[in-house]
Amino acid sequence: MVEMPVIDQSKCNQCGLCITVCKCGAIVLQHDVVTIVETEDCHWCTTCEAVCPTGALTCGFEIVIED
Amino acid sequence: MAVDSALLKDVPYLSELTAQAQEAVKPLFFERSLRRSELAFMEGEPADALYVLMNGVVKVFKTSSNGKEQIISISTPHEVLNDTSIFGGGPNPVSAQAMSPVVLYGIKKDKLEELLRQHPQMSLSIIKLLSERSLKLLSLIEDLSFKHVIGRVGKILLEHTADGGAKQRLTQQEMAAIAGTAREVVARSLKTLEERGVVKIDRHRILITDKSALEEIIMEST
Numbered sequence: 001m002v003e004m005p006v007i008d009q010s011k012c013n014q015c016g017l018c019i020t021v022c023k024c025g026a027i028v029l030q031h032d033v034v035t036i037v038e039t040e041d042c043h044w045c046t047t048c049e050a051v052c053p054t055g056a057l058t059c060g061f062e063i064v065i066e067d
Numbered sequence: 068m069a070v071d072s073a074l075l076k077d078v079p080y081l082s083e084l085t086a087q088a089q090e091a092v093k094p095l096f097f098e099r100s101l102r103r104s105e106l107a108f109m110e111g112e113p114a115d116a117l118y119v120l121m122n123g124v125v126k127v128f129k130t131s132s133n134g135k136e137q138i139i140s141i142s143t144p145h146e147v148l149n150d151t152s153i154f155g156g157g158p159n160p161v162s163a164q165a166m167s168p169v170v171l172y173g174i175k176k177d178k179l180e181e182l183l184r185q186h187p188q189m190s191l192s193i194i195k196l197l198s199e200r201s202l203k204l205l206s207l208i209e210d211l212s213f214k215h216v217i218g219r220v221g222k223i224l225l226e227h228t229a230d231g232g233a234k235q236r237l238t239q240q241e242m243a244a245i246a247g248t249a250r251e252v253v254a255r256s257l258k259t260l261e262e263r264g265v266v267k268i269d270r271h272r273i274l275i276t277d278k279s280a281l282e283e284i285i286m287e288s289t
Contacts, residue, residue, distance in 0.1 A: 044271050046254075049240065062273070063273045064229055065275045
């Protein structure tokens with residue numbers, strides 16, 4: 001399972017801006033609903049989060065101290 | 068929903084009570100579950116119950132008139148979320164929102180007052196917790212007033228590392244809302260920290276590769 005950005009459907013207004021900016025095809029419109037597709041091509045650029053006008057799309061970072 | 072006796076001992080206010088007394092006060096508490104993004108309470112609304120976070124992660128924040136958020140704290144299990152409004156009176160000075168599925172234990176304000184009259188020794192724990200909160204707020208004021216953004220971002224990284232317990236994640240927007248800056252500035256600061264060799268950004272993971280160098284950057288950024 002590949003970690004992917006998360007969409008909160010209750011906040012998403014289906015504007016599709018995230019689909020427009022996503023360079024790796026990780027965000028698609030499926031049955032008129034913005035959906036995340038698992039892909040290793042997603043490099044966590046976080047542009048989708050930056051353009052989302054409703055804050056529905058989030059790219060959280062796990063912070064780890066290296067041993 | 069009824070609360071679990073085994074978990075009730077983790078409510079910080081009850082630490083001074085015997086196991087028997089903790090069991091006796093159990094009926095006063097209730098459980099409340101929240102989905103991710105759901106609000107526990109909202110700034111400006113009356114505070115009718117005290118909430119303790121038992122499971123999950125909660126963002127406590129203030130919102131400006133133009134919608135800008137300032138995160139006051141990212142709360143992890145066994146933290147009390149709204150003691151200032153409960154004891155100080157008046158409406159909630161902050162909002163609290165679930166960042167993951169969350170379980171809260173709550174007690175109505177009048178029941179809490181009744182509990183305090185029955186067990187005045189609880190006041191010591193409450194004073195201690197309120198003092199700790201004051202120190203945290205002072206630290207936040209100090210950071211926002213005196214630290215450069217790179218130091219603030221570095222401090223956020225050190226204070227929000229994933230541990231065995233609540234595995235919290237932070238977005239760049241949330242880091243910006245803690246640091247009192249814009250998302251783009253956080254992105255630039257992370258890049259600078261990576262260029263200086265103290266962190267490595269590996270997709271959704273920020274690895275702190277040189278903790279002492281990061282601590283030095285935080286110290287020097289005032």
